[in-house]
Amino acid sequence: MPTLTIQRMRPDDAARTRAIRLRALEEAPDAFGTTLAEDLARPPDAWRTRLESADAATYVAVLDGLDIGMATGASYEWVEGSAGLFGMWVAPEARQIGAGGQLVDAVVAWARAAGFPRILLDVGDENPPAIALYASRGFEPTGVTSSLPPPRDHVTEHQRRLAL
Numbered sequence: 620m621p622t623l624t625i626q627r628m629r630p631d632d633a634a635r636t637r638a639i640r641l642r643a644l645e646e647a648p649d650a651f652g653t654t655l656a657e658d659l660a661r662p663p664d665a666w667r668t669r670l671e672s673a674d675a676a677t678y679v680a681v682l683d684g685l686d687i688g689m690a691t692g693a694s695y696e697w698v699e700g701s702a703g704l705f706g707m708w709v710a711p712e713a714r715q716i717g718a719g720g721q722l723v724d725a726v727v728a729w730a731r732a733a734g735f736p737r738i739l740l741d742v743g744d745e746n747p748p749a750i751a752l753y754a755s756r757g758f759e760p761t762g763v764t765s766s767l768p769p770p771r772d773h774v775t776e777h778q779r780r781l782a783l
């Protein structure tokens with residue numbers, strides 16, 4: 620029976636967090652706001668600094684001892700007073716066994732405990748697995764739409780919200 624756990628990353632987990640984030644960007648380049656080149660260029664200390672912040676939480680899914688997924692909760696800077704769910708990714712070999720759902724649950728629990736009244740996210744219009752994941756957790760479309768920055772502006776997104 621496979622063992623799946625969700626772990627909150629601490630500052631000493633910076634190298635681990637960087638490794639799985641880079642793997643996510645390589646595998647799903649159009650699913651995230653930043654690019655592989657941008658995150659490769661971040662100074663090593665920046666990964667640790669982010670994990671030291673009390674205003675954000677990064678979770679990694681571990682399957683039988685291997686890091687296979689991640690998600691981050693942080694302030695959603697475009698709507699004051701809102702939490703955001705960012706960087707959701709599960710490795711292809713570990714999809715559809717519940718890791719994504721558990722990562723969403725961890726970020727939602729963090730946002731609720733931090734006192735946010737709502738959590739927002741942006742998801743690609745052409746990303747049925749992610750839309751199914753968020754819909755299964757009760758995230759509903761807000762009507763706000765956007766696209767990734769050029770040259771990836773062909774990737775259109777819509778915002779979803781969960782009231783906490």
Ligand SMILES: CC(C)(COP(=O)(O)OP(=O)(O)OC[C@H]1O[C@@H](n2cnc3c(N)ncnc32)[C@H](O)[C@@H]1OP(=O)(O)O)[C@@H](O)C(=O)NCCC(=O)NCCS
Nearest residue numbers: 650707708709714715716717718719720748749751752755
């Ligand atoms: C989206 C993603 C994180 C889903 O992770 P996952 O671990 O496979 O998701 P889960 O197994 O927890 O599934 C959660 C729900 O979504 C549904 N779902 C997941 N993948 C699906 C698919 N390919 N087709 C239909 N439904 C799907 C599941 O049926 C489940 O629904 P339920 O709770 O009602 O049973 C994963 O496919 C991924 O990393 N994709 C690439 C990166 C990406 O798109 N990230 C999102 C950026 S916004």
